[in-house]
Amino acid sequence: MVLHAARGRSNARIARETRLHLDTVRRWRHRFAEQGLAGLRDRQRSGRPSSFTPVQAAEVKALACRLPAESGVPLSRWSCPELAREAITRGIVTFLSASTVRRWLKTDALKPWQHHSWIFITDPDFRPRAQRVLDLYARTFEGIALGDDEYVISADEKTSVQARCRCHPSLAPGQARAMRVNHTYRRGGALAYLAAYDVREAKVFGRCEETTGIVPFMALVTQVMSQEPYASAKRVFWIVDNGSSHRGKKAADRLTTAFPNAVMVHTPVHASWLNQVEIYFSVVQRKVVQPNDFTDLTQVRGRLRDFENRYNATAQPFQWKFTTSDLDDLLARLDRHTSDHPEQSSVALTA
Numbered sequence: 001m002v003l004h005a006a007r008g009r010s011n012a013r014i015a016r017e018t019r020l021h022l023d024t025v026r027r028w029r030h031r032f033a034e035q036g037l038a039g040l041r042d043r044q045r046s047g048r049p050s051s052f053t054p055v056q057a058a059e060v061k062a063l064a065c066r067l068p069a070e071s072g073v074p075l076s077r078w079s080c081p082e083l084a085r086e087a088i089t090r091g092i093v094t095f096l097s098a099s100t101v102r103r104w105l106k107t108d109a110l111k112p113w114q115h116h117s118w119i120f121i122t123d124p125d126f127r128p129r130a131q132r133v134l135d136l137y138a139r140t141f142e143g144i145a146l147g148d149d150e151y152v153i154s155a156d157e158k159t160s161v162q163a164r165c166r167c168h169p170s171l172a173p174g175q176a177r178a179m180r181v182n183h184t185y186r187r188g189g190a191l192a193y194l195a196a197y198d199v200r201e202a203k204v205f206g207r208c209e210e211t212t213g214i215v216p217f218m219a220l221v222t223q224v225m226s227q228e229p230y231a232s233a234k235r236v237f238w239i240v241d242n243g244s245s246h247r248g249k250k251a252a253d254r255l256t257t258a259f260p261n262a263v264m265v266h267t268p269v270h271a272s273w274l275n276q277v278e279i280y281f282s283v284v285q286r287k288v289v290q291p292n293d294f295t296d297l298t299q300v301r302g303r304l305r306d307f308e309n310r311y312n313a314t315a316q317p318f319q320w321k322f323t324t325s326d327l328d329d330l331l332a333r334l335d336r337h338t339s340d341h342p343e344q345s346s347v348a349l350t351a
Helices: 002-006 011-018 022-040 054-064 080-089 098-107 126-137 214-225 248-258 277-289 297-314 324-340
Strands: 118-121 150-166 185-198 203-209 235-240 262-266 347-350
Touching (some): 002 022, 054 080, 054 098, 150 277, 203 214
Parallel strands (some): 150 235
Antiparallel strands (some): 150 185
């Protein structure tokens, strides 16, 4: 404000350019005119002086940025009460409340009680495998655009879909009351839900099996490939992960032997998130399975089949936005991370 005033600007213009109130500009110009630079210093404030020094706050924050095990504390994660207790034990402060610790941590957005899982990328062919999947989503394969008679299918299994029969009937939601589900239940068995998702048409083909394996998976493939337009298609690309039902070259050869126009494409190891059918499974988990109140497996099968029909009636293709450029950016960030931590021999991927 003072520098603006030195350039001959009016109070109104200074207030507009600095986005401050006009009275604020007047006050600080008046103080500078009367006292010079001394007038720009904060005046003595009323109220109780601070009980803690900035150094003490910084030491508590530094403690929060270390794993408890490194400090010899038998905890997996810090909480505000535990940090306050540890700070007193270490003699950083003589007294400290959890609310004060929480306020300090909030200023730097520190949340040591939270955690995110991550995994090392161990697949040496991660980049080319991931690119091949992403190119298929963009309707290209090996640099050539796919034709109208070529399809991309994303397939996988959702294991252990249980039938939990609640010991008391669930209560419907009401005014200011959420749906209530009894905690105790009787186990009614479990099944595997296999699904194949047409990426372009947003159509799901599903089936329920007693378990996963090569035979159930090939039954799903037969269910899809025996009907049009896939039976007479030029090529049908099957994107799968590295599960035991469809792992490796043997699975790819088995698929091609049964259906010559089918091509199996594997996602990289530990990269099932590249498989679009996982998005559909998350929808099924939220809208069908949870909170899991079924009388028996027959009801589970019926519910999954009916939801599949309902989904296919209105579904739109997923708006997949992760491209090969995003993949390169991700790998570059991970490379920089490992460069900063040379003790890590592989690239880390946040889950």
